[in-house]
Amino acid sequence: MILLAPFLLLGLLTLPALWWLVRATPPAPQDQRFPSLLILNRLTARREDAARSPLWLLLLRMAAVALVIFGLARPVLTPHQAETGNGPLTLVLDDGWAAIPHWNERISAALALGETAIRNGQDVTLLHAARAPDGAMPEAFTTHDAHALSEHLSRLRPQPWPTDRQALASLLQHRDLSGQRVMILSDGLATDGDNALHDALAKARSVQDMRWNGCDILRLAASTGQDGALHARVDTLSCPTRTLTLHAANANGGTLAAYPVRTGQDQTISLPPLLRNQLDHLTLEGATGPAAVHLMGQADHRRPVGILQTPGDATPLVGSAFFLNRALQPISDLHSGDATALLGAPLSVLIATDGALSGDQTRSRVLNWVRHGGMLVRFAGPGLAADQGAASDATSDALLPVHLMSGMRQLGGPMSWGKPQTLAPFPETSPFSDLTIPPDVTVSRQVLAKPETGLTDHVWAALSDGTPLVTARAEGNGEIVLFHVTASPDWSNVPLSGLFPDMLERLIERSAGVAGGGPSELAPWRIVGSDGGLIMPPQATRSIRVSDLAHTPVSVTHPAGLYGPAHGTHALNLSDSAPAMKEEALLGTRISPDGAHTDRPLGPALMTAGLLLLLLDLILSLRRRGLLGALGVACLLILPVAHAQTPTQMPPLPTTVPQAALDTRLAYVITGHDDIDTVSREGLQGLSDFTTARSSATLGHPDGVVPGKDDLAFYPLLYWPVTPDAQPDPERTKALNAFMDHGGILLIDEQGAGTDTDSGTSSAARAALQRVTDGLVVPPLAKLTEKHVLAHTFYLLHSGFPGRVAGQPVYVARNGDEANDDVSPVIIGNGDWAHAWAVDGSGNHPFAVIPGGEDQRTQAYRFGMNMVLYALTGNYKNDQAQYPEMLRRLGTPDNGAAATSPDSVDEEDAP
Known part of the structure; x- marks a missing residue:
């Protein structure tokens, strides 16, 4: 313990004088009534001495005054530090994203270490390991004033990007560390610049490494698997596995679903199509910062679908486009039109019903679009079956996944010996492999694929007799998929079943997203701040090329966030292109942060105790003088007056009465x-x-x-x-x-x-x-x-x-x-x-x-x-009695002529 104002202890010299002043206290006079003056004659004179205050009361007063004096001297309790040492102190503060979980403890430890050094007459220098928002390394802060150090540390915030220990090592190379004590407040996460920093610290007199529990450093990662599903993973250092809660949220922050996820293990994010299209980001409950957020970006999940229109195709209950619209509207961003209109805008999937790909110009344009990454989904019909008998060109053949036989095959009916076929189980390599096939789904007509070598490699769905129902083939960077039946119930009842939208949903998920049309350079739009929210990009943030986005690590120039136009953003997350998390090698002698606590001032507590003792002395003095009772009577007289000036309150109810009864x-x-x-x-x-x-x-x-x-x-x-x-x-x-x-x-x-x-x-x-x-x-x-x-x-x-x-x-x-x-x-x-x-x-x-x-x-x-x-x-x-009032609100006179129903009142005008 130390005293910040020790000269005030001179006030203790006044205690002897105070003892002399208060030691003699005459007793209170007593009033005595005598029945007769004759009694006075019997009294004998007796000399009375002045009464002295008892010793315990004098000691109480002396203790009260001493406590006040000690409190004014500003005593401070200094905790035991692990090591103080001699010489100036250099604090190296890791202030990147990995320092967020223990940021307050880190600042408290830096303040405690700095205050100890300043009390010992040593200067304190603070260095930062992460770059500032302007891209430069922050300047060193040196002080010998504890208050200035506290003010500086209170303004610091962690940065939402990793530390740059290579730049910190270069900074230390230009500083004289020969007589310095270096204390590193490390986040414990390994980086590429650790060796350079270790070499730069070699010339310091002593190096100590203070670390917190590295198991609290969590990093959320998410990716789309080959099955088209979204998989999430929480990475940590080599720590015991624990279970956390992962939230899938929309753009407004509303929770779409919550999943338990174990650290180090994949978690499949399965959402219905309607919610999957609303998914904006994933968050980790109980964690903050960019490591606890995984942004999706609009371009990552926008998969617009277009339907090529043909005359009469949208006729209710008859046209193919009618059934496609009913199946696709709940699960996709759906558009309709001709090839020029649809392919002129960003599009992921193009659906062509029978006869929609007529015209050489349309076919050429669609084929070029597919080769640049689009997915074409075609449906068979009488027109496609008839075209196979005519001469075909290279473009028409390229827009089919397999070669087809001319005509169509009919199953069942008066002109056929067969019967409608059910569906065979989907192959394991098919995107439909885990879908359940309803037993009542049958096919009565189809176009047949030519039995050629390698045909089975293109079959995604087949009938129970082995003939293909859905075939597919890659074309350039895109894919062509053919349903060998119509999109209407003419040839099968597949469009009437729940299997139909599920199959279309799998194809949309398999598509490559919005193909082309976007900028090649993605300007920063919003970045993830230290609290996990989106903020404006800082000064040092730079644009990213679309081709470089997938392998750009997060840094001060490219922080985690959203890049590109506001309505077509691409996400860059902390886990993208990041190496596996490893524990950093010790940079010096390891010390625990348990002993690094700030000073505790004792002055307010001592002064409070002294004032309480003085209050106790006042009460005891009134009691000895016989005035305590009078004080009590005065309080009793004052209380009714104060009570009369306050609102009348009900007496407390018994505790057995439920609150719901009140x-x-x-x-x-x-x-x-x-x-x-x-x-x-x-x-x-x-x-x-x-x-x-x-x-x-x-x-x-x-x-x-x-x-x-x-x-x-x-x-x-x-x-x-x-x-x-x-x-x-x-x-x-x-x-x-x-x-x-x-x-x-x-x-x-x-x-x-x-x-x-x-x-x-x-x-x-x-x-x-x-x-x-x-x-x-x-x-x-x-x-x-x-x-x-x-x-x-x-x-x-x-x-x-x-x-x-x-x-x-x-x-x-x-x-x-x-x-x-x-x-x-x-x-x-x-x-x-x-x-x-x-x-x-x-x-x-x-x-x-x-x-x-x-x-x-x-x-x-x-x-x-x-x-x-x-x-x-x-x-x-x-009740009919309510009708006149409701009619009045409608502005209708209650004359019986306009018997307007109260149900017609608009919701905003409700009483």
């Missing part, structure tokens, strides 16, 4: 899954805030309940997200029946099972719903329409009742049930409303809403608010 709250059923329960709580919180802000209803925080254990009587609406593993519970069923019987409304949500957000749990969710609702007294249900009171309880809803997903039906009790005043006790749907309502601690919406975005989220909030007010007020909106 304010209106929504509730959700606890499922036992932390992620689902968290979403339920955040969703009902968002709905409660929305309702409170837009109506006179004031809702408190939502509660999680367990039916059968918790009292449900306080809640008007109970949200129940049914999980696929939910099991029946008699106690829960009994409690829910009682809840609905007494006027409560139960909202059952299948959470989007079977939709694009959760396509794999449809059957499991339906089975779970049947299990858990067995025994519930549910009235006959009907599909919710805009005529129901729920559609105009507050907002007038005409566009459905969406949640996170749209288009899912909602079921309520059928109208006409006199029980509970014709109010539906149960609402069942699959909209996944909680994810749409959810609001996190920052007030943001963490989950994306598809396909309508924020407009759909608004609709979900409005439907949720209608449900809340429906639960609170019942079906009063069906």
